[in-house]
Amino acid sequence: MINASMLPALATGRSTTGEMAMGDVAALRKALEAGYGTDVAQLQGAGALRVQSLEKTMLSTIQENQHFALFNELQKTNATATVDEWTEQSGVGGFLGGSTNTEAGAIAAAQGDYARRVGLVKYLMTRREVSFVATLQGSIVEAEAVEARNGALQLLTDAEFLCFEGDSRVVPTEFDGIGQQIETLDSADHVIDAEADELKSIHLVDRAAATIAGFGNFGTPTHIFMSQLTQSDFNTHLDPAFRVSLTGSPQELMIGAPVKGISTSWGNIKTVADVFIRDERQQRPFQLDYPAVATANAGMAPAGVTAEAGAGGADTKFAAKHAGNYYYAVAGVSAAGQSPVVVADQVAVAAGQAVTLTIQASASGAETGYAIYRGRKNGTNQLTDLRLVKRIPRTGASTVFVDKNRDIPGTTKAYILNMAPGAQAITWRQLLPMTKFPLYPTQAATVPWAQLLFGYLRLGKRKHHVVIKNIVPTGATWKPFE
Numbered sequence: 371m372i373n374a375s376m377l378p379a380l381a382t383g384r385s386t387t388g389e390m391a392m393g394d395v396a397a398l399r400k401a402l403e404a405g406y407g408t409d410v411a412q413l414q415g416a417g418a419l420r421v422q423s424l425e426k427t428m429l430s431t432i433q434e435n436q437h438f439a440l441f442n443e444l445q446k447t448n449a450t451a452t453v454d455e456w457t458e459q460s461g462v463g464g465f466l467g468g469s470t471n472t473e474a475g476a477i478a479a480a481q482g483d484y485a486r487r488v489g490l491v492k493y494l495m496t497r498r499e500v501s502f503v504a505t506l507q508g509s510i511v512e513a514e515a516v517e518a519r520n521g522a523l524q525l526l527t528d529a530e531f532l533c534f535e536g537d538s539r540v541v542p543t544e545f546d547g548i549g550q551q552i553e554t555l556d557s558a559d560h561v562i563d564a565e566a567d568e569l570k571s572i573h574l575v576d577r578a579a580a581t582i583a584g585f586g587n588f589g590t591p592t593h594i595f596m597s598q599l600t601q602s603d604f605n606t607h608l609d610p611a612f613r614v615s616l617t618g619s620p621q622e623l624m625i626g627a628p629v630k631g632i633s634t635s636w637g638n639i640k641t642v643a644d645v646f647i648r649d650e651r652q653q654r655p656f657q658l659d660y661p662a663v664a665t666a667n668a669g670m671a672p673a674g675v676t677a678e679a680g681a682g683g684a685d686t687k688f689a690a691k692h693a694g695n696y697y698y699a700v701a702g703v704s705a706a707g708q709s710p711v712v713v714a715d716q717v718a719v720a721a722g723q724a725v726t727l728t729i730q731a732s733a734s735g736a737e738t739g740y741a742i743y744r745g746r747k748n749g750t751n752q753l754t755d756l757r758l759v760k761r762i763p764r765t766g767a768s769t770v771f772v773d774k775n776r777d778i779p780g781t782t783k784a785y786i787l788n789m790a791p792g793a794q795a796i797t798w799r800q801l802l803p804m805t806k807f808p809l810y811p812t813q814a815a816t817v818p819w820a821q822l823l824f825g826y827l828r829l830g831k832r833k834h835h836v837v838i839k840n841i842v843p844t845g846a847t848w849k850p851f852e
Contacts, residue, residue: 438530439595441526443593443642444789445794445796449801449825453489453490453491454489456486457484458830462482464478491799492824493824494825495525498520499816500517501815502815502817518819529798531646534595536550540761540763549783557833564781564841566778568600568841569600569604570844575838578591578786578836579636580635589788591636591786593639594785595644595784596641596784597644599649599782600649603844649780649782650780651848655741655743655753656708667708670703670706670736671711672712672730673733674712676714677714677727678726679717680724681723681724682723686723688721692775693719694718697717697750698725698727698742698744699745699756700742701741703740703741705738706736714727724774728769729768731766740769742758744759757779781840782841783838783839786838787834787835788831796835798828799826801825804822804823
């Protein structure tokens with residue numbers, strides 16, 4: 371409280387002195403304290419005058435540019451049309467020793483082995499929008515810049531993922547990834563089966579390198595892309611004799627030695643851990659991670675799924691150690707995502723058998739393919755106990771899939787590639803680099819735009835690449851036969 375004798379001096383702007391009761395001093399001091407409150411609506415006194423920290427930084431757990439390991443390394447070349455054509459040469463013609471002749475003998479004709487191949491440009495697009503008001507106010511971040519960055523990350527995420535797992539047979543809007551393009555070679559040498567084992571030595575990698583560099587292929591292996599857990603297996607199983615000082619001092623060693631490359635007789639192969647190469651943690655039913663999208667796609671769910679065990683033939687890989695009871699589930703797939711799964715009755719599988727799934731199309735017929743899930747041996751029918759086997763195209767009102775245990779659920783893959791500069795063995799062909807395309811609002815005060823990326827993955831020399839499949843890393847918590 372101000373002393374009344376002070377008022378005349380204050381009114382004329384002169385300095386003065388006065389006195390305050392101790393209670394009043396305490397109240398004034400409290401009012402002038404800024405404090406540490408963070409609820410803006412509850413700030414009082416000087417705290418309400420505090421300049422807020424509006425640093426233009428937003429901390430979040432999202433992917434960064436460094437995570438797009440394959441896409442960043444791919445050579446980018448221009449496609450001149452939506453239908454992109456090239457010629458793949460697989461041989462120079464003739465046969466070994468076929469050019470020998472007599473002095474005046476008839477000369478045998480020979481011609482190189484060529485195949486015309488076609489790549490279809492696919493269209494990655496995302497629509498983004500912020501309110502006009504959000505662009506005006508001084509917020510923690512610039513709304514339009516953040517959403518533009520989010521749009522770019524979404525397109526790059528899809529491009530990286532599809533480079534490995536894209537399949538236009540299942541979802542026509544996808545471009546074909548490495549796995550699907552190598553599969554079309556129909557070559558056992560270029561798809562190596564780890565048979566549910568770890569990849570922690572160079573045995574299979576060395577075999578893949580020998581295939582790429584071998585006769586008829588004549589390639590150079592340069593990179594191996596693998597999941598995080600597979601890279602961890604290489605790191606932790608490195609022989610202690612190879613652990614060295616990272617500081618140069620012979621007196622000190624550091625525990626751990628990350629494997630940055632694998633040396634083979636056919637070249638040094640750079641190891642790359644790619645977060646978009648999925649292991650069992652990312653192969654659960656779609657609806658567990660995207661429930662709202664799956665619910666919206668309920669109309670694509672199969673009308674029915676049956677599973678029946680029977681004779682598997684000579685090529686089945688259901689061995690005695692795999693015999694047991696299994697649950698299967700199927701979801702409808704399209705560019706809109708996946709539907710909730712339909713779980714089939716449990717089926718008992720013996721050694722030498724195979725399981726035939728018969729999938730009845732949904733009433734809407736909107737699905738373009740199916741995602742096949744299988745549980746652990748003697749596991750449950752809980753969604754959390756199912757993992758992806760593979761995606762397949764829909765073939766009509768009824769689609770049949772025969773499981774011979776050749777694609778094991780919950781496993782991961784490794785990709786040994788020839789990415790040598792100038793080899794043109796694998797490239798990203800783009801019709802349009804990433805572009806921001808303005809849109810125009812009609813009835814709302816918003817700033818909308820589209821972000822576009824048009825292109826596809828070209829494997830110009832399929833024989834220069836090998837896929838190792840059915841890898842179960844040591845660190846996997848869900849294992850198909852345990």
